[in-house]
Amino acid sequence: MKIQKGQRGKMERNKKREILLGVCGGIAAYKVPELIRMLDAMNADVKCILTKNGSKFVTPLTLQTISGNKVYEGMFNSHDFDVEHISLAKQADLLVIVPATADVISRLACGRAEDLLSSVALSTKSPILVCPSMNENMWLHPATKKNVDILNEYGYKFVFPEKGKLACGDEGMGRLADLNKIVDEIKKILKNE
Ligand SMILES: Cc1cc2nc3c(=O)[nH]c(=O)nc-3n(C[C@H](O)[C@H](O)[C@H](O)COP(=O)(O)O)c2cc1C
Numbered sequence: 303m304k305i306q307k308g309q310r311g312k313m314e315r316n317k318k319r320e321i322l323l324g325v326c327g328g329i330a331a332y333k334v335p336e337l338i339r340m341l342d343a344m345n346a347d348v349k350c351i352l353t354k355n356g357s358k359f360v361t362p363l364t365l366q367t368i369s370g371n372k373v374y375e376g377m378f379n380s381h382d383f384d385v386e387h388i389s390l391a392k393q394a395d396l397l398v399i400v401p402a403t404a405d406v407i408s409r410l411a412c413g414r415a416e417d418l419l420s421s422v423a424l425s426t427k428s429p430i431l432v433c434p435s436m437n438e439n440m441w442l443h444p445a446t447k448k449n450v451d452i453l454n455e456y457g458y459k460f461v462f463p464e465k466g467k468l469a470c471g472d473e474g475m476g477r478l479a480d481l482n483k484i485v486d487e488i489k490k491i492l493k494n495e
Contacts, residue, residue, distance in 0.1 A: 319346045319492050320346070320396075321396050321488065323369075323399075324397060324399040325352045325353065325356045326355065326399065326419070328403045329401075331359035340481060352374070353419055355403075374390060377417065377421065387418055390426075395495060396491055397429070397431070400484065408446075411452040429457075430458045430459065431461065433461045438468065438474030459487070
C-alpha cells in the first residue's frame with residue numbers, strides 16, 4: 303500500500319512508545335501497577351523487568367496482568383534465541399527504574415551488570431529515568447549522593463523523591479515522587495526523543 307503524503311507523520315504519532323519499567327525491591331513497588339495503568343492510558347506499551355528482590359514486593363503475575371506483557375526476571379531463563387538484555391535494550395524508547403533502590407543506584411553507578419536490569423541499563427542507548435525511593439538516611443548518605451552525581455554525569459535523568467511518611471514509619475525525605483510527576487517527566491522525555 304502506498305503511503306500518502308502526511309500519512310507517515312500520522313503513523314509515527316500513533317506508534318505505541320515502548321517503555322521498559324525496571325522494578326526493584328523497595329516498598330514503593332506496590333505503586334507500580336497504578337503507574338502501568340497511567341502509562342497504558344497514554345498508549346504506551348509497557349514491559350517490566352523485575353529484580354529478584356523486587357518480586358518480594360510485587361508479583362510478576364500482577365505486573366504481567368496489568369501490562370499485558372511477559373515480565374522479564376532473570377538473565378539465564380530465556381528460551382528464545384536472542385540475547386534478551388540486548389534485544390530489550392534496543393527495543394525500548396525509554397527505561398524507567400521505579401522504585402529505584404539505593405542498591406540499584408549503586409550498581410548502575412559502578413557500571414555493574416550482574417542482573418538483567420543493570421545489564422539492560424548498561425547496554426541501552428535510550429534515555430534512562432531513575433525514580434528513587436528509600437529511607438531518609440539511605441537517601442542522604444554520602445554514598446547515595448555520590449552515586450546519584452555519577453549517574454547525573456552519565457546523563458541519567460531523575461525524578462527525585464519527596465518528603466512525607468515513609469514505610470519505616472519515619473517522616474522524611476525518600477518517599478517515591480507522586481506518580482503524576484513521574485508520568486509528566488516520561489511524557490517530556492518521549493516528546494524530545
Ligand atoms: C521491608 C523492606 C523494605 C525495603 N524498602 C526499601 C526501599 O524502599 N528502598 C531501598 O532502597 N531499599 C529498600 N529495601 C532494601 C532492598 O530490598 C535491598 O537493598 C535489595 O538488595 C534491593 O534489591 P534490588 O535493587 O536488586 O531490587 C527494603 C527491604 C525490606 C526488607
